[in-house]
Amino acid sequence: MALYIARMCLVFVVLLLLCVTEAVDRSNFKTCEQSSFCKRQRELKPGQSPYRVLLDTLELSDSRMTLQLINDNNKVRLLLELYRLQGNMTRVKINELKPLKPRYEVRDVLIADPPTEPLLVVTQDKNGLVLSLGQDEQRLIVSARPFRLDILKGPRVLLSLNSRGLLAFEHLRPCKDTISHKITSTFGGMWESIKSLFSSKHDDNTEEVEETETSKKASDKEDQTANEEEDKPGMWDETFKSHSDSKPNGPSSISLDFSFPDVEHVYGIPEHADTLRLKNTHGGDPYRLYNLDVFQYELNNPMALYGSVPVLISHNAQRTMGIFWLNAAETWVDVGSRTAGEGSTPQTDVRWISETGIIDVFIMLGPKPTDVFTQYASLTGTQAFPPLSTLGYHQCRWNYNDQEDVKTVDQGFDEHDIPYDFIWLDIEHADGKRYFTWDPQKFPQPREMLQGLMDKRRKMVTIVDPHIKVDADYKIHSEIRSKDLYVKNKDGADYEGWCWPGSSGYPDFTNPEMRTWWASRFAFDKYEGSMENLYTWNDMNEPSVFNGPEVTMHKDAQHGSWEHRDVHNLYGLYVQMATAEGLIQRSGGTERPFVLTRAFFAGSQRYGAVWTGDNAAEWGHLKMSIPMCLSLGLVGISFCGADVGGFFKHPSTELLVRWYQAGAYQSFFRGHAHLDTPRREPWLFGPENTALIREAIRQRYTLLPYWYQLLYSAHRTGQPVMRPLWVEYPEDPVTFGIENEYLIGKDLLVHPVTDEGAKSVTAYLPGKDEVWFDVHTFQKHEGGQNLYIPVSMSSIPVFQRGGSIITRKDRMRRSSSCMENDPYTLYVALSPQGTAEGELYIDDFHTFNFEKQKQFIHMLLQFSDNTLSSRNLALGSNFTTEAWIEKVIIMGAVQPSSVFLKTTDGVRVAVEFDFDSDTSVLTLRKPGMNAGAEWTVFLQYHQDTPKHNSPEHQTL
Structure with missing residues (x-):
């Protein structure tokens, strides 16, 4: 009993600290200096590489080249493998030639073995060899002494490996106790x-x-007989604060440097609360990739957060490339940029340092940004295509108290005429924080609650975390223990740590058997009280261990034959993978799942959405949500958002309104708040602010067709939804550092107001030969300029690119599901040449039938030569819709003399229209075409009438 009381006191103290701390306690988390392998590796100086190539060990097959490297200091040999991959990629693997035991190689991240192409050695001599990469005069040069790889296009070096001589491979060795x-x-x-x-x-x-x-x-x-190397502190055991890390395998860290000549801008390696462009880390800590539960994180800091994607993208006006460092251990990334000046050319050097594993790196050679996204998607997959409803607004807090509270909040949205799709329940909904259960006093009839939401075509999300309460009467715990599926500690017993339920076990999600069992728990007859409109939130899956080192699992814990240090960054991906599979299985493989995760890795995009974690109600956190989500989009995770209003603290009404306005234009749109904050439902801040929030949410709902089409495109192609401007304007250096505005797809530019008391913003409109239309006023602006924009509290600066067609639904209902068959409005923004193009995508909005049975509508919308047409891209599909086109708005138009519609069966029908000469907007009213049909609308003009509102025609 005394031990139990002591443990409960510890939990109370931990929870109390979590609730009252004002900001992250950085002393809980390591710096590079405190991480022994990072410190050791960083002490190495460039320019003195001990590795050279043994050229007579060359072996070449159709798809693979191998060479041995030798370290002249200790005579340990490494095996270098080179692969030329389809799609203009190169894979480089380096491992010990004869390790004492196997070293961990990451599993389940690549969607398949990447297809290869033949390698061809062009020349070879005593200094090295040259291989053809078979595209655009690309060659790979292997220099023998010291070892170095260079990839060239013609005479120009695109990328170099080990040019600074920082390859380091700590070989496995017997402990000196032998x-x-x-x-x-x-x-x-x-x-x-x-x-x-x-x-x-x-x-x-x-x-x-x-x-x-x-x-x-x-x-x-x-x-x-290799030379023994001097032992250094932390090689065989390490202590951080009160935590000891045994290292039975000894030092095993790896490092490799990459150089990008003529490159000043690199991006990626989320997740960090930092600028979009990666900063120079010399003189400070490197960027850290190690999934951690960080309480109210600091801004402008390279410290690790909840997720890790080891992908870095380089960009200049000539080329975009990427590096995918496939390693799941703790990793640090040093970035050194040299800008052009005083006769020197710019260069960026990047060094990757991981605690264990092997070097397995994919070099994505672009050359365009879109090519890099395609290349990475071919390796790790694309964004899961979510149900339409998940793109609506989500209302959450820690915690809605009980069923009556849920009903009251739900009614509040109706009473204030605010649409929403999901209401969320945090950890307090469960019985003593036993996941897959309901508190019998607060939620005695969960099915009745869910049915009430379903009757309104709304849905719910409940949290299911991966720490399991150690309780013999808790079925989930007893079954995992009986199946021996918990992570083990270093002594072989079940690993236990402290989290929300108190003493907790941690399922070993790296084990396929565990994932299969976990997925089965979501069946309707296993997860009692669940229904088809209940979805899932995986939090704390870094994993979070309140009494563990750095608030996470001990590195010497065991996942089968592997240590936790080998697989740490994979844990959250595996939790989300198993959960998503469970939601799919419960429907018999029919329904698309929705799973939100806090921890993630490369490939997590295949399983659902990500949010940016425990932010705060501060203006800086609102601003930081933009580069954080943009960084995630660059590495494949397009379904991203930040907690609207800030999770911690209480936002001012101004900040809350501005956050709703910004959040409405991010992929995942959820309001969320901490247990100790005042209630934040949108109608609690006075009628004026309620109206502003209502308008922001309504703007989100009008654009759902566009968001849905972009998420479909992301699923099919891997292209990001939220995009930095440089992705679409790669040759414009002005765009390279912009992170306070962004593109949604290629056609909407958003510049949220993120400064307190702002009276204006200045937005950069890219494209010197393009035009942009204010979506609220239809005013046209020339591209290639900084535009001064006066703003009020109702302002959300958004512009549509001239040359685009965007589909909207302007009728507002209480949820997206109620809008499925509502009519569409086409917003046509003409280019200076009088053309425009867009897409319309429709399916059943929630099943896999679009993929399995090809049941969808995909229309190409084009405006050219005064003709607007819809053409079918979904050949072979017989899917139909009741939705129709009720309005067409053409910006930058000239008034026609008449308009008529021609259908595919030859019927010709006159179309009513209005023209506003002040805004040059032509509105076609109720043309009546079915949204899934092919049709053509003709604008007719008198012979001497200019046919579109170009600058040249305006002077006639």
């Missing part, structure tokens, strides 16, 4: 003589002898 070490200690002088004898055979003068078949046969002896 008998051999004791012998060495006893007979030190004799051993040194033996080592000298062997090392004399490997000086520079015997290089040619080394690289013969005879020396290759002697490599075993060479490995056995």
Whole structure:
């Protein structure tokens, strides 16, 4: 009993600290200096690489080239593998040639073995060899001494590996506690003589002898007599604060540097609360990739957060490239940028350092941004295509108290005429924080509650976290324990840590059997009280361990034969993977799932949505939500958003309104708040602010067809939904550093108001030969300029690109599901050439039938030569819709003399229209075409009438 009381006191103290802390306690998290392997690697100086290539070990097959590398300091050999991949990519793998035991190689992230293309050695001599990469005069040069890889296009170096000589591979070795070490200690002088004898055979003068078949046969002896390296602190055990990390495998960290000539801008490696463009880390900590539960994170800081995607993208006006560092261990990324000046050319050097595993890197050679996104998607998959309803507004807090509270909040949205789709329940809804259960006093009839929402065509999300309360009467716990599916501690017993329920076990989601069992728990007859309109939120899946080192799991915990240090960054991905599979299985494979996750890795995009974690009600956090989501989009995670209003603290009404306005134009749109904050439902801040929030949410709902089409495109192609301006304007250097505005798709530019008391913003409108239309006023603006925009509290600066057609639904209902068959309005923004193009995508909005049975509508919308047409892109599909086109708004138009519609069966019908000469907007009213049909609308003009409102025609 005393032990139990002591444990409960510890939990109380932890929770109290979590609730009252004003900001992250950085002392809970390591710096590079405190991470022994990072410190060791960073102490290495550039320019003195000990690695060279043994060219006579070359082996070449159709798809793979291998070479051995040798470290001249310790004589340990590495195996270098090179693959040329389809789609203009190169894969480089480096591992120990003969490790004492296998080193971990990441699983379940790549969607398949990447298809390869033949490699061809063009030339070879004693200095190295040259391979053709078979595209655009691209070549790969392997330099032998020191080892270096360069990828060139013609005479220009695109990328170099180990050009700074920072390749470092800590080989696995026996602990010095072994008998051999004791012998060495006893007979030190004799051993040194033996080592000298062997090392004399490997000086520079015997290089040619080394690289013969005879020396290759002697490599075993060479490995056995390799120079012992000096032990340094942290190699075999490490302590951080009160936590000890045993390291039975000893030091095993890896490092490799990459150089990008002529590049000043690099992006990616989320998640960090920092600028979109990665900063120079020299003189400070590198960017850290290590999934952690960070309470109210700091801004402008490279410290690790909840998720990690080891993908970095380089960009200049000539080329975009990417690096995918496939390693799930703790990783640090050093960035050093040299800008052009004083006769020097710019260059960016990037160094990756991981605690364990192997070097497995994919070099994505672009050359365009869209190519890099396609290349990465071919490796790790594309964004899961969500149900339409998940793109609506989500209302959440920690916690809605009970069923009556849920009903009251739901009614509040109706009473204030505000649409929403989902209401969320946090950890307090469960019985004693036992997930997959309901509190019997607060939520005694969950099905009745869910049915009430379903009757209004609304849905719910409940939280299901991966820490399981240790309680013999809790079925989930007892079954996991009986199946022996928990993570183990270093001594082989079930690993236990402290989290919300108190003492908790952690399912081993790296085990496929565990994932299969977890997925089965979501069946309607297993998850009691659940229904088809109940979806899932995976939080705390870094995993969070309140009493663990850095608030996470001990690195020497065991996942089968692997240590947690090997797989740490994969844990959250596996939790979301198993949960998404469970939601799919419960419907018999019919329904698309929705799962929100806090922790993530490369490939997480395949399983659902991500949010940016425990932010705060501060203006800086509102601003930071933009580069954080843009960074995620660059690495494939397009379904992203930030907690509207800030999770911690209480926002001013101005901040809350501005956050709703910004959140309405991010992919995932959810209001969320901490348990200790005052209630924040949109109608609690006075009628004027309620009206402003209502308008922001309504703007979101009018654009749902566009969001849905973009998420479909992201699912099909891997292109991001929220995009930095440079993605669409890669040759415009002005766009390279912009992070306070962005594009949704390629056709909507958004510049949210993120400054307190702002009376104006200045937006950059890209494209010198383009025009942009204010979506609220239809005013036209020339591209290639900084536009001064006066703003009021109702302002959300949004512009539509000239040359685009965007579909909207302007009728407002209480949820997206109620709008499914409502008519569409086409917003046509003409280019200076009088053309425009867009798409309309429709399916059943919630099943996999679009994929499995090809049941969807996909129309290409085009305006050219005064003709607006709809053409079918979904050949072979017989899916139909009741929705129709009720209005067409053409911006930048000239008044026609008449308008008529021609259908595919030849019927010709006159169309009513209005023209506003002040805004040059032509409105076609009720043309009546079915949204899934092919049709053509003709604008007719008198012979001497200009046909579109171009600057040239305006002067006539």
